[in-house]
Amino acid sequence: QVQVVESGGGLVQPGGSLRLSCTASGSMFSIYSMGWYRQAPGKQRELVAAIPSGGITNYADSVKGRFTISRDNAKNTVYLQMNSLKPEDTAVYYCNARHMGLDYWGQGTQVTVSS
Numbered sequence: 001q002v003q004v005v006e007s008g009g010g011l012v013q014p015g016g017s018l019r020l021s022c023t024a025s026g027s028m029f030s031i032y033s034m035g036w037y038r039q040a041p042g043k044q045r046e047l048v049a050a051i052p053s054g055g056i057t058n059y060a061d062s063v064k065g066r067f068t069i070s071r072d073n074a075k076n077t078v079y080l081q082m083n084s085l086k087p088e089d090t091a092v093y094y095c096n097a098r099h100m101g102l103d104y105w106g107q108g109t110q111v112t113v114s115s
Contacts, residue, residue: 002026002104006095009109012085016113020080022095022106030073033098036080038091038111045094049080063089085113 008020024032035050049069050058057069068081078095092108 002032002097002099002102004095004097004104004106006093006106006109009093009111011112011114013115014085014087014113016085017081017083018085018111019082020093020095020109020111022078022080023076024078024095024097024104025076026099028099029076031099034069034071034078035096035098036069036078037094037096038089039094039108040088040091043091048093051078082111085111087113089113 003025004022006020006022008018010018012018031053033052036048037045038048039045048060048063049067051069051071066084071078090113091111093111094108095106097104
């Protein structure tokens with residue numbers, strides 16, 4: 001069982017920045033595929049950014065050029081740096097760890113972009 005814990009959400013003004021962190025348990029973290037998803041009220045959960053074990057990143061078109069996903073395998077942690085935030089980025093952000101065909105989710109962290 002992999003435990004996934006997110007942190008770093010909050011309230012930010014449009015144009016501001018936030019960095020989300022996600023820690024996943026287990027000695028095999030370096031081979032986990034990690035991703036950030038988000039779900040806004042009344043909408044389906046969507047992929048924001050992903051970083052597999054090989055480190056080749058993938059982003060939703062709506063966040064390209066503004067968000068950056070990275071990982072620190074020594075700390076079992078993946079980050080999502082979010083810049084130039086927009087009101088439409090408001091959502092609950094979830095971290096996902098995928099290992100041996102199984103998905104593990106965190107509890108989510110709220111990001112609100114509002115003036």
